[in-house]
Amino acid sequence: MNFTDKLLAASEKNKSLLCVGLDPDPVHMPLSDVLEFNKVIVDATKDLVCAYKPNLAFYEALGIPGLVTLQRTIEYIPDSIPIIGDAKRGDVGHSAEAYARALFSVFNFDAITVSPYLGFDSLEPFISYNAKGIFILCRTSNLSSSDFQDLRIDGFPLYIVVAARAKEWNVHGNVGLVVGATYPKELEKVRSMCPSMHLLIPGVGAQGGDLASAIDYGVGIGGGKPIIAVSRQILYASRDADFAEAARSTAKKIRDQINLYLVDSGGVTSD
Amino acid sequence: MNFTDKLLAASEKNKSLLCVGLDPDPVHMPLSDVLEFNKVIVDATKDLVCAYKPNLAFYEALGIPGLVTLQRTIEYIPDSIPIIGDAKRGDVGHSAEAYARALFSVFNFDAITVSPYLGFDSLEPFISYNAKGIFILCRTSNLSSSDFQDLRIDGFPLYIVVAARAKEWNVHGNVGLVVGATYPKELEKVRSMCPSMHLLIPGVGAQGGDLASAIDYGVGIGGGKPIIAVSRQILYASRDADFAEAARSTAKKIRDQINLYLVDSGGVTSD
Numbered sequence: 001m002n003f004t005d006k007l008l009a010a011s012e013k014n015k016s017l018l019c020v021g022l023d024p025d026p027v028h029m030p031l032s033d034v035l036e037f038n039k040v041i042v043d044a045t046k047d048l049v050c051a052y053k054p055n056l057a058f059y060e061a062l063g064i065p066g067l068v069t070l071q072r073t074i075e076y077i078p079d080s081i082p083i084i085g086d087a088k089r090g091d092v093g094h095s096a097e098a099y100a101r102a103l104f105s106v107f108n109f110d111a112i113t114v115s116p117y118l119g120f121d122s123l124e125p126f127i128s129y130n131a132k133g134i135f136i137l138c139r140t141s142n143l144s145s146s147d148f149q150d151l152r153i154d155g156f157p158l159y160i161v162v163a164a165r166a167k168e169w170n171v172h173g174n175v176g177l178v179v180g181a182t183y184p185k186e187l188e189k190v191r192s193m194c195p196s197m198h199l200l201i202p203g204v205g206a207q208g209g210d211l212a213s214a215i216d217y218g219v220g221i222g223g224g225k226p227i228i229a230v231s232r233q234i235l236y237a238s239r240d241a242d243f244a245e246a247a248r249s250t251a252k253k254i255r256d257q258i259n260l261y262l263v264d265s266g267g268v269t270s271d
Numbered sequence: 272m273n274f275t276d277k278l279l280a281a282s283e284k285n286k287s288l289l290c291v292g293l294d295p296d297p298v299h300m301p302l303s304d305v306l307e308f309n310k311v312i313v314d315a316t317k318d319l320v321c322a323y324k325p326n327l328a329f330y331e332a333l334g335i336p337g338l339v340t341l342q343r344t345i346e347y348i349p350d351s352i353p354i355i356g357d358a359k360r361g362d363v364g365h366s367a368e369a370y371a372r373a374l375f376s377v378f379n380f381d382a383i384t385v386s387p388y389l390g391f392d393s394l395e396p397f398i399s400y401n402a403k404g405i406f407i408l409c410r411t412s413n414l415s416s417s418d419f420q421d422l423r424i425d426g427f428p429l430y431i432v433v434a435a436r437a438k439e440w441n442v443h444g445n446v447g448l449v450v451g452a453t454y455p456k457e458l459e460k461v462r463s464m465c466p467s468m469h470l471l472i473p474g475v476g477a478q479g480g481d482l483a484s485a486i487d488y489g490v491g492i493g494g495g496k497p498i499i500a501v502s503r504q505i506l507y508a509s510r511d512a513d514f515a516e517a518a519r520s521t522a523k524k525i526r527d528q529i530n531l532y533l534v535d536s537g538g539v540t541s542d
Contacts, residue, residue: 025365057366060373064338071335088362090386092413092473094296094503095328095357102331115361117388117408119415137388142363144390151432153422158429161422202363232365 141180181209412451452480
């Protein structure tokens with residue numbers, strides 16, 4: 001099943017636009033075994049999410065055993081739930097092809113994130129996997145995103161130019177964008193340009209983005225979904241023995257809150 | 272020893288500004304064992320280079336065994352030769368810190384490449400390792416690099432804005448830039464702005480960049496070195512049993528050619 005169909009099916013079944021970020025950090029984890037931790041989190045949340053999103057950085061930081069854990073985590077997640085590899089890759093020709101093979105064929109991600117700085121020929125090797133999803137970084141959730149993404153080109157900020165090009169490149173319908181919830185006005189602009197593209201929206205929770213506006217501005221009248229990515233707030237809801245229950249209850253609260261805002265936004269009903 | 276000192280020492284000892292890209296591609300390799308192939312290439316070229324540069328994409332594409340091979344390759348390279356991890360990473364806060372740990376502490380690279388799209392706080396976790404080298408993508412060697420890198424901001428192309436910011440961020444003297452040999456005029460502009468920063472210059476060889484202008488424009492009057500990265504032209508100089516000799520002879524030819532152009536450029540002598 002292609003990424004979009006899998007995403008919509010999981011979203012429908014679990015009545016959810018919540019994507020749980022599986023970013024295990026030994027400093028914060030209540031368990032020392034990362035695979036065990038991930039399995040507990042997946043078991044506690046798998047009926048509440050539309051996707052999981054492991055960020056590769058946290059696995060690479062644990063070396064080869066971390067990458068083995070990433071593979072096993074991917075295998076453990078039920079087939080019905082799409083997995084977005086948060087990789088933010090971007091490289092030239094042959095190297096981009098090698099990254100696409102690594103992420104789609106070796107790690108078997110259903111979708112990935114990529115960085116646009118190198119331009120179309122660095123993204124085309126990913127986009128050409130037309131059953132996979134490609135989320136291009138557009139307006140990221142961090143404070144310094146303004147350093148380059150806000151620079152004006154003929155009156156338009158760079159992130160808007162990136163969104164416009166991404167829309168052109170979306171010939172297979174598998175391209176989405178990453179826009180941080182920390183920048184609601186920018187999210188609104190991107191969404192109005194790209195009403196049918198799915199938006200991966202981090203920045204709610206630990207980073208301080210507002211969930212209500214993320215939903216209000218993130219819903220696309222052309223069917224584009226706002227995929228709300230939350231990591232630390234759920235993973236480390238408790239650092240005690242009750243962490244699974246705390247993760248579940250936090251995930252459920254956010255999922256339900258998203259659905260309430262969806263009803264409020266008028267664009268979508270919650271069932 | 273910090274990256275810059277190690278680079279200059281290796282460059283001096285081997286009279287070389289050649290960096291061999293260790294990008295093993297099973298389709299082109301004359302041996303089936305990647306580690307064996309890398310060892311043969313390193314043995315054949317280690318007195319001819321100033322650095323090695325494995326691109327992580329090619330190892331990730333081979334899965335966990337590929338990443339084990341990357342680690343063993345890094346261990347195999349003589350300590351006196353710096354290793355640049357061509358990773359092109361770029362992520363927010365905690366994830367950037369995790370990537371920096373992965374690349375510098377787990378894989379033990381002496382330097383790495385990073386992508387600037389997310390701005391300063393995505394690069395600061397790398398730059399703060401002040402004994403390590405950080406090469407920020409500026410004007411990349413690929414055709415589509417113009418998609419975004421050439422866009423004009425107040426009359427200046429984005430890659431120039433990136434170079435200007437990188438120069439500001441170079442408070443520890445460990446920041447360099449990646450500029451493709453395929454864009455000699457752009458290289459000249461970046462070099463004139465940043466005379467003391469080291470430039471990692473891919474694009475000579477298989478990608479068609481001109482070596483003479485890469486050296487002529489790449490030499491910095493403030494001591495910044497042009498590091499000429501060549502991969503396929505050396506690795507696959509022959510696909511027969513004589514591939515080690517062919518790699519050595521091609522590497523030697525390019526190293527010597529670089530040194531001749533250095534004399535011609537008048538900026539540096541070859542001994």
